[in-house]
Amino acid sequence: MDESDFDLLRFNGRPRAEDWRPVNMTRLKVWDDGRxxxxxxxxxxxxxxxxxLSQNAKEVLGSYLAQYGELLPLAxxxxxxxxxxxxxxxxxxxxxxxxxxxxxDSGRILLIRKHAFNSxxxxxAGLFKLPQxxxxxxxxxxxxxxxxxxxxxxxxxxxxxxxxN
Numbered sequence: 001m002d003e004s005d006f007d008l009l010r011f012n013g014r015p016r017a018e019d020w021r022p023v024n025m026t027r028l029k030v031w032d033d034g035r036x037x038x039x040x041x042x043x044x045x046x047x048x049x050x051x052x053l054s055q056n057a058k059e060v061l062g063s064y065l066a067q068y069g070e071l072l073p074l075a076x077x078x079x080x081x082x083x084x085x086x087x088x089x090x091x092x093x094x095x096x097x098x099x100x101x102x103x104x105d106s107g108r109i110l111l112i113r114k115h116a117f118n119s120x121x122x123x124x125a126g127l128f129k130l131p132q133x134x135x136x137x138x139x140x141x142x143x144x145x146x147x148x149x150x151x152x153x154x155x156x157x158x159x160x161x162x163x164x165n
Contacts, residue, residue: 009050011085012134015070022075023083025052040155043081049137051156055080060151064144068127086138090128092121109133115162 008023027043030036041057053061058071058080065071069086097116100109109132126143130136145158 006050009052009083010135013085013087013089013129015087016085017070017072020072022073024075025081027076027078027081038154041153042156049135051084051086051138053082053084055082057151057153058082060153061147064126064147084127084138086127086129088125088128089131089134090121090125090139091131092117092125092128093130093132094118095132112136117162117164119164 028037039054041054043052043054052074053065053071058065062071065084068088069084071082072085074081074083093112094116095109098112099114101111101113102108103110112133122141125139125141126147127141128139130139140158148156148158
């Protein structure tokens with residue numbers, strides 16, 4: 001994958017399927033220090049603001065993920081891989097209780113240091129983005145975590161960022 005291709009995989013929540021051209025990627029099998037990488041359903045650059053899936057993950061999670069965004073194909077000579085463009089936004093951020101760095105001119109959120117959410121807004125969510133940070137993180141709820149566990153998928157670690165009161 002070319003370094004500029006990473007920008008193509010940082011989505012802002014707008015649908016892209018209509019004009020999508022698969023990004024070329026190379027599947028890494030060995031770290032720079034010679035250690036072999038274990039096969040994964042979510043290759044190493046998944047997480048945070050990007051999610052890449054193996055064909056296996058797409059087959060078992062595809063219909064679940066389609067509720068929250070688009071699965072877009074990637075070009076790889078070592079298997080079939082997909083990226084998820086999350087197009088679901090949930091305005092669940094409790095901005096008063098959230099600790100964030102904001103732009104001095106506009107007040108726009110640049111970085112969230114400590115999250116706080118309105119629990120009621122997350123009731124039907126599985127995966128989502130925040131309207132305050134459309135190019136930012138992909139958020140997952142317990143619903144998505146349960147799907148991962150149910151299918152024994154490997155390679156994606158979810159980190160709790162907030163516990164409801």
